[in-house]
Amino acid sequence: MSVIEYDVIVIGAGVSGLTAGTLLAKHGLNVALVTTGEPTACLSTGCIDVCSVSENPLQAIVSLPQRHPYHLISIKNIRQSLRDFQQAMTDVGMPYEGSPENNRRVLSAIGTFKTTCLTPVTMQASPQNEDEKIHIITFAGLKDFYPGYIISRHKNASFSIYDAGVATTMGISANFENEAFLEAFMLWLEKQNIREDKIAFPAVLGLESASAIVKTIESRMECPVFEIPTIPPSMPGRRLFNHLKDHFRRHGGVIYWGWPVVGVEKSGRKIEAVIAESQGRPNSLNAKAFILATGSFVGGGLHANRDSIVEKVFHLPVFLPGKRETWFDHDYFSLSHGIGQAGVAVDSDFRPVDCPWDNVFACGAILAHTETLKNGCGHGFALATGQAAARSCLECIR
Amino acid sequence: MIKTDVIIIGGGATGCGIARDLALRGIPHCLIEKGDYAAGATGACHGLLHSGGRYVVSDAIAAKECYDENMILRRIGEKCVEPTGGLFVRLTGDSKIFRERFLRSCEEIGIPTEIMSSTKALELVPNLNPEMEEAIRVPDCSIDPFRLCMLNMRTSEIKGGLSFIRHKVTEIVKSHGRCIGVKATDMVSGEEKEIHGNIIVNASGAWTNLVAGLAGCEVPLTLSKGSLVITNHRLTDMVINRLRPPSDGDIIVPNEAVCLAGTTSLMVEDPDKISIRSEEVDIIIGEAGRMVPHFNQTRIIRAFSGVRPLLKSQKLDSREISRGFQIIDHQNGMYSIVGGKLTTFRLMAEKMVDTIMNAFNLKRACETAERPLDGQDELSGYPLSKRLSDMKNIVCECELVTRREVERIISQTGTRHVGDIQHRTRLGMGPCQGGFCTFRALGIMHDMDILTAEQSVQSLREFLQRRFRGIRGALWGDQLREEQLVEYIYLGILAMERNK
Numbered sequence: 001m002s003v004i005e006y007d008v009i010v011i012g013a014g015v016s017g018l019t020a021g022t023l024l025a026k027h028g029l030n031v032a033l034v035t036t037g038e039p040t041a042c043l044s045t046g047c048i049d050v051c052s053v054s055e056n057p058l059q060a061i062v063s064l065p066q067r068h069p070y071h072l073i074s075i076k077n078i079r080q081s082l083r084d085f086q087q088a089m090t091d092v093g094m095p096y097e098g099s100p101e102n103n104r105r106v107l108s109a110i111g112t113f114k115t116t117c118l119t120p121v122t123m124q125a126s127p128q129n130e131d132e133k134i135h136i137i138t139f140a141g142l143k144d145f146y147p148g149y150i151i152s153r154h155k156n157a158s159f160s161i162y163d164a165g166v167a168t169t170m171g172i173s174a175n176f177e178n179e180a181f182l183e184a185f186m187l188w189l190e191k192q193n194i195r196e197d198k199i200a201f202p203a204v205l206g207l208e209s210a211s212a213i214v215k216t217i218e219s220r221m222e223c224p225v226f227e228i229p230t231i232p233p234s235m236p237g238r239r240l241f242n243h244l245k246d247h248f249r250r251h252g253g254v255i256y257w258g259w260p261v262v263g264v265e266k267s268g269r270k271i272e273a274v275i276a277e278s279q280g281r282p283n284s285l286n287a288k289a290f291i292l293a294t295g296s297f298v299g300g301g302l303h304a305n306r307d308s309i310v311e312k313v314f315h316l317p318v319f320l321p322g323k324r325e326t327w328f329d330h331d332y333f334s335l336s337h338g339i340g341q342a343g344v345a346v347d348s349d350f351r352p353v354d355c356p357w358d359n360v361f362a363c364g365a366i367l368a369h370t371e372t373l374k375n376g377c378g379h380g381f382a383l384a385t386g387q388a389a390a391r392s393c394l395e396c397i398r
Numbered sequence: 399m400i401k402t403d404v405i406i407i408g409g410g411a412t413g414c415g416i417a418r419d420l421a422l423r424g425i426p427h428c429l430i431e432k433g434d435y436a437a438g439a440t441g442a443c444h445g446l447l448h449s450g451g452r453y454v455v456s457d458a459i460a461a462k463e464c465y466d467e468n469m470i471l472r473r474i475g476e477k478c479v480e481p482t483g484g485l486f487v488r489l490t491g492d493s494k495i496f497r498e499r500f501l502r503s504c505e506e507i508g509i510p511t512e513i514m515s516s517t518k519a520l521e522l523v524p525n526l527n528p529e530m531e532e533a534i535r536v537p538d539c540s541i542d543p544f545r546l547c548m549l550n551m552r553t554s555e556i557k558g559g560l561s562f563i564r565h566k567v568t569e570i571v572k573s574h575g576r577c578i579g580v581k582a583t584d585m586v587s588g589e590e591k592e593i594h595g596n597i598i599v600n601a602s603g604a605w606t607n608l609v610a611g612l613a614g615c616e617v618p619l620t621l622s623k624g625s626l627v628i629t630n631h632r633l634t635d636m637v638i639n640r641l642r643p644p645s646d647g648d649i650i651v652p653n654e655a656v657c658l659a660g661t662t663s664l665m666v667e668d669p670d671k672i673s674i675r676s677e678e679v680d681i682i683i684g685e686a687g688r689m690v691p692h693f694n695q696t697r698i699i700r701a702f703s704g705v706r707p708l709l710k711s712q713k714l715d716s717r718e719i720s721r722g723f724q725i726i727d728h729q730n731g732m733y734s735i736v737g738g739k740l741t742t743f744r745l746m747a748e749k750m751v752d753t754i755m756n757a758f759n760l761k762r763a764c765e766t767a768e769r770p771l772d773g774q775d776e777l778s779g780y781p782l783s784k785r786l787s788d789m790k791n792i793v794c795e796c797e798l799v800t801r802r803e804v805e806r807i808i809s810q811t812g813t814r815h816v817g818d819i820q821h822r823t824r825l826g827m828g829p830c831q832g833g834f835c836t837f838r839a840l841g842i843m844h845d846m847d848i849l850t851a852e853q854s855v856q857s858l859r860e861f862l863q864r865r866f867r868g869i870r871g872a873l874w875g876d877q878l879r880e881e882q883l884v885e886y887i888y889l890g891i892l893a894m895e896r897n898k
Contacts, residue, residue, distance in 0.1 A: 043883070045891050110855065114893040143793055143801065146841030152851030167790060231837065231887050297879045298886065304874040306680065324676045328873055332866035333896035335889065339878070373889055 001275075002283045006032045006254075008393060009274060009287040011261055011313055012301065014039035015379045016364025017293030018244040019081070019386030020393070022088075025251040027394055032254040034261060034276050034285060039241060040299045040365075044378065045229035046203075046236025047106055048096065048118035050082070052376020057117045058100050064375060069367045072348050073388045081387040082380065086118065092243045094211055095121045104128070109145055109202065109228050111153035117380055120236055122205060122214045125198055125224035130154050135196035136228075137189070141167030144230050145202040157200075160192050172204040173235050176213055186220055194221070203227040203235045210239060240379070259283070261313050269358045274313070289393045292316075292344070292352075292362040293386065301366040302342060309342050314360060316352045319345050319368035335374040343368035349396075350389040359396060363389035402428040402560060404754060405580055405595040407567050407609055408602035409433075410440035411543060411740050414550035415747030415766070416599055421557035422769065423751060423762045428560035428593055430567055430582050434817055435547040438603045438669075440740060442704025444626060444651045444658050446637060447471060447479055447539035448741040451486055451511075452644060454503040455496065460722050462507045464741045468539060470767045471744065477774035478545035482652055484538025484637035485519060487689050488531045492642050500641060501534070511536055523634045525690045538637035540653050543740060544821035545777065552773030565591065570598065570613040570732070577613050577731040597754055600734040604669035604705035615728045617736060618710035621669055625678045626660030627686075627872060628700040629693070630829045633657050638689050647685025650693075654824065655797065659686040659693065669705045674871040678703075699829050701871030709737045725753055776810070777822065793842070794835035796828020804842055814848055816840060816861055829877070831869055833884035836861050859896070862888060 010021040013035035025031045050057035051064070058078065061070045070078070082100050089096045098104055098118040105113040106126045119126070127134060136147045136159035147159040162185065164172045175181045189199075199217070205227055206213040217225045229236055249255065259276035265284065266272060273286040294301030294313060302318065303310050304327075309318045321327060321338035328337045345353040345368040350361045363385035365372060372378055404420055406413045409431025420427040431437070447468050450461035472479050488497055504511045512535040519533035520526055526533070551561060564585040571579040571592065579594035600617075602609045610617045632652050640648035650659045662678045679701050687694040709724055723738030723746050733753065738746045748764045755762065785798035793801050807813070807822050816832075816839050819825050825839060826832025840854040840861075849857065873881055888894045 043886070108891065108893045110858075110892040110894060112893040112895065114891070141791065141801075143791070143838050146838075146844060146854075148841060148844035148851045149855060152855050229891060231834070231891060234891070297882045300879075304878045306676075306683075306874050324874065327878075328870050330673075330867075330870070331896070332863050332885075333889070333894075339873075339882075373885065378890070 004032070004283065004285055006030050006285065006287045007397060008289050008291060009034060009285050010291045010293055011035070011274065012039065012293035012295060012299070012364070013241075013245065013255065014041050014293060014295055014299060014364055014382060015240070015244065016382035016386035017291065018248050019085070019383050020291050020293060020363055020390040021253045022244075022248045022251055023387050023390040024394060025248065025253045029394070029397070031252070032256060032285060032287075033248065034256040034259050034274065036260040036300065037258055040295055041241045041379070042237045043232040043234055044237040044240070045106070045114065045116075045234060046120050046240040047114070047116040047123070047229070048082070048085070048098075048380045048383070049115075049376045049378040050100060050117035050380030052103060052115040055103055056101055057103055057380070065369070067369045068375070069346060069370060069385060070377065070381065072346070072350065073384050077388060078384045081383040082118065084387070085383050088247050089243060092247060094239060094243050097121055097124045107150070107200065107226075107228050109149065109230055111150040115376060120239070121211045122203070122227040122236065123229070125226040126228075127198065131156060132198065133157075133196040134198045134200050135159065135194045136200045137162060138202060139164045139167065139172055139204070142169070142172070142202065143167065144169060150228075156196070158196065162188060169202070169204050169230055169233055169235060173207050176204065176206040177209060182213065182216070186217070189217070189221065198224045198226065201225065201227050202230050207235070208239060208242060210235070256285070264314060266357060269356065271314070271357045271360055288397050289359040289361065291389055291393055292360060292366060293364045294366055296343065296365040296372070299365060311344055311366070314355075314357075316344050316360075316362075317354045319343055340371040340374055341369050343370060345369070349392040350385065351392070361389040361393050400428065400560065400591065400593045402426045402593065402595045403597065403758075404428075405430065405593055405598045407580070407598065407600050408605070409435045409547065409561070409563060410438050410601065410603050411436070411547060411743035412603070412735060412738065412746050413599075413601040414547040415743045416601060416750050417554035417559055417561070418550040419747045419751040419764060419766050420754070421554045421559050422765045423755065424557075425754070425758075426558070427554070428562070428595065429551070429554070430565050430580065430593070431561070431563045432566040432585065434563055434815070435551065436544045438605070439704040439706055440543045440547060440603075442626070442702055443543060443624070443740055444649055444660060445541050445543055445653050446649060446651045446741075447541040448739070449484060449536040449538045450507065450509050451484070451500070451504065451536040451538065452639060452649075454507060454509060455499050455643070457722065458503065458507060460742075461503070461509070463745055464739070465507065465509050467742050467745055468537060471541065472539060474767070474770045475541070475546065475549065475774070476770070477777050478542045478549060478771070480540040480652075482538065482540050482636050484536050484639060485514070485523065485533040486536060486639045486641040487519070487526065487533045488641040489527065489688060490529060490531060492531070492640070496642055504536070509536060523636050523638065525633050525692050526638070527689055527691050534641060538639070540637060540651050541740070542653065548821065549771040549773050553771070556772055562591065567609060567612065572613065572730075575730060596731065597757060598732040599750060599754070600732060604707045606707055606734050606736050610728070610732070610734055613728065613730065613732050615730070615732065615734070617726060617734045619736060620708045620710050621666045622706045622708055623664045623666045623672050623703050624661035624706055625674045625682065625701065625703040626658050627679060627682050627698045629657045629659070630697040630699045631655065631657075633690050633692055633696060640685075640689060647682040648689075650686055650690060655828070656699070666705060672703050672705060674701050674703045676871065679871050697829065697876050698872040699831055699877055700868045702868050707736050725750055727753070793838045794825045794828070796830055797824040797826075799823045799825045799835070801842065804839055805846065808843060808846055808848055812848070814843070814853070816843075816857060830880055830884065831865055832861065833865075833880065833887070859894065862894075
């Protein structure tokens with residue numbers, strides 16, 4: 001078995017794990033991140049939901065139930081994590097717009113408005129009410145985007161169809177990275193005689209250079225252009241992940257990709273190593289501290305049995321919202337399903353409660369009482385808890 | 399006002415079977431169903447076409463009827479019956495006396511059996527519990543109840559029969575003490591229809607007493623709830639029964655890409671207020687797992703309940719009540735047909751229509767046992783080659799349904815309901831239970847101008863609630879994970895709200 005030594009090992013490559021890893025790497029620590037594969041961030045809209053229950057996200061956080069883990073972080077630090085994120089994204093050429101004092105609206109693929117805090121610049125021009133005049137461009141055969149859904153709510157919207165030769169979000173996005181394709185598309189677009197005030201696209205405007213592509217279209221058409229997030233696979237989610245990943249690596253972080261953690265080595269009150277498999281062979285990743293950022297059920301950090309919920313890496317105690325019968329309400333549209341409370345409870349240092357080891361920290365969607373959908377606290381919560389767990393980890397090591 | 403000869407209330411297997419029989423005997427008729435075809439017990443069963451084995455010890459008549467009907471349906475319904483064969487498995491501790499009685503009764507009735515060693519049975523179904531004592535082979539089959547109803551209705555349609563689905567009967571019109579018609583409300587538009595006929599057949603299953611009540615009649619029924627679970631793949635190619643007196647969770651039936659296992663049997667009062675409890679799910683999995691151990695680790699994609707309308711009896715355990723059927727003449731132009739089971743639906747329809755012919759003083763023999771079901775050539779089968787023919791345009795990844803196939807069904811049937819596409823193509827029947835493809839199917843329906851944009855959004859909303867009712871009982875493990883993803887997509891990414 002190969003043995004590799006680090007200061008800190010982060011488990012999970014989502015927004016919280018990458019954020020924690022970057023902060024530690026910036027402080028000069030030797031950090032490695034181990035992941036089974038792509039995080040759920042790749043399925044997301046790429047928007048940073050901080051807290052969507054009222055107009056002002058920071059005030060909304062204050063009104064959350066007492067046991068919500070947001071309350072373990074000062075507002076100042078939450079602000080700091082958002083600022084650091086915006087700075088990092090500006091540096092990599094994918095600026096995020098918005099402020100922690102104001103939520104904004106993003107048009108969804110079904111014509112509703114999603115409430116969020118920071119949006120990628122490609123969604124900056126998203127309309128803020130149902131009356132704005134928009135023209136939607138869609139693509140022949142694209143199976144995950146139907147402008148009809150949007151037009152049902154937006155009477156001043158119309159659409160045109162372009163044949164991109166391919167019909168998947170990934171395929172069309174890759175095409176937009178090609179200059180000849182973009183030019184041919186622009187020539188078509190300019191002939192469309194669009195009279196609406198804004199032009200909307202499903203989020204397929206390129207892989208990594210989306211903000212530049214949006215700018216090109218805007219300047220040629222002389223009107224605002226914006227993307228509408230689609231159901232997975234979601235390009236804005238992938239862009240967010242790729243940029244955060246590059247940012248982490250640029251600060252010296254190492255990523256072990258496709259290495260599922262299959263075991264741990266412990267001694268007294270310390271975890272000494274996690275055992276991660278690479279092509280079936282075990283590797284011992286040793287470190288002074290470990291950050292658990294494996295996500296909730298979708299991310300794979302939690303697994304529900306018929307009568308229990310387990311945390312998959314360290315088998316930490318998990319807060320269970322009652323018996324299975326109570327995990328879900330009968331109404332699908334209820335945002336208060338009991339299962340939203342499930343997760344790992346942490347103390348003010350982001351150490352799991354009743355954890356037998358002193359050098360384990362947890363952050364992100366795996367935390368108990370988060371209720372991500374109900375509170376609209378997705379990536380914003382991941383940024384804030386990622387930094388908070390990293391700060392505690394830093395103190396622990398020093 | 400619409401005039402016809404026979405009004406059938408209820409679009410389950412019995413009602414649809416009666417419509418086909420009437421059509422073949424040239425009797426004008428009109429079927430009214432408050433939901434969709436097969437929406438009650440018909441669609442909420444195993445889809446087991448019994449060989450008769452299950453009832454052979456307790457109810458020889460019902461068993462013989464099952465066997466005869468089984469032979470008929472294999473012949474006439476090739477596209478909705480899969481002749482899988484079945485095994486009755488005897489596990490350690492199961493009564494040997496019951497086995498002797500089982501074999502003797504099968505012989506008396508004429509149900510062919512073959513006794514197999516556990517080694518031989520494991521060759522046929524490798525997933526069986528290797529600790530079993532032995533297995534007895536019987537001619538069980540798997541049947542698709544949705545297709546069965548659709549194909550029966552196809553004959554009715556060809557012969558000019560009328561049918562109104564999503565129409566609820568609100569009143570039975572009487573004149574001089576006789577039932578002469580019904581009033582029915584269109585559940586979608588709210589519009590009311592009045593239909594007159596000479597005879598009314600009440601084939602509304604668990605709702606029989608409620609419908610009879612509209613004519614001032616009573617049909618005492620015992621309502622027995624049975625719950626089932628569906629696995630996300632096919633664990634056995636044969637029907638698996640437990641060789642013991644009928645009990646909870648002792649049947650597993652393969653159906654195309656999945657398996658259904660059940661049932662439970664609990665008496666209920668109101669057929670409109672039933673839900674599945676997690677204890678029932680656990681019992682079914684535990685029992686099915688004794689016959690097929692892999693069942694304990696298999697992903698369950700759905701759990702649901704149906705209500706059996708059984709003839710009222712003093713017996714406390716609803717499993718001891720006869721599965722035979724009965725035709726009740728209310729002496730006022732209305733008949734109720736109750737009891738029976740999916741396997742014997744054709745026979746029930748034949749007897750019902752014989753009674754009607756008698757009342758009309760007409761003579762024409764029943765032909766439903768000889769003629770193959772109409773419309774079977776229109777159905778798409780499951781062959782992988784067919785499903786993969788247009789890889790680029792697959793809209794349902796779980797069941798490999800292409801956009802072209804969806805468009806074909808929409809233009810062929812003019813349907814406005816995503817359920818109709820589901821039952822014809824298996825769209826949305828796989829592990830994600832329509833989480834991704836229904837959004838697409840409704841988008842396509844709007845593209846084709848079948849639905850307005852508002853209607854597609856509304857249908858999507860209703861679909862999500864319906865889907866959730868089905869999967870709520872199966873939420874743990876990977877199915878819970880999938881559900882959280884789908885919830886995140888609709889309520890998070892798409893920011894969908896409940897109806898305002």
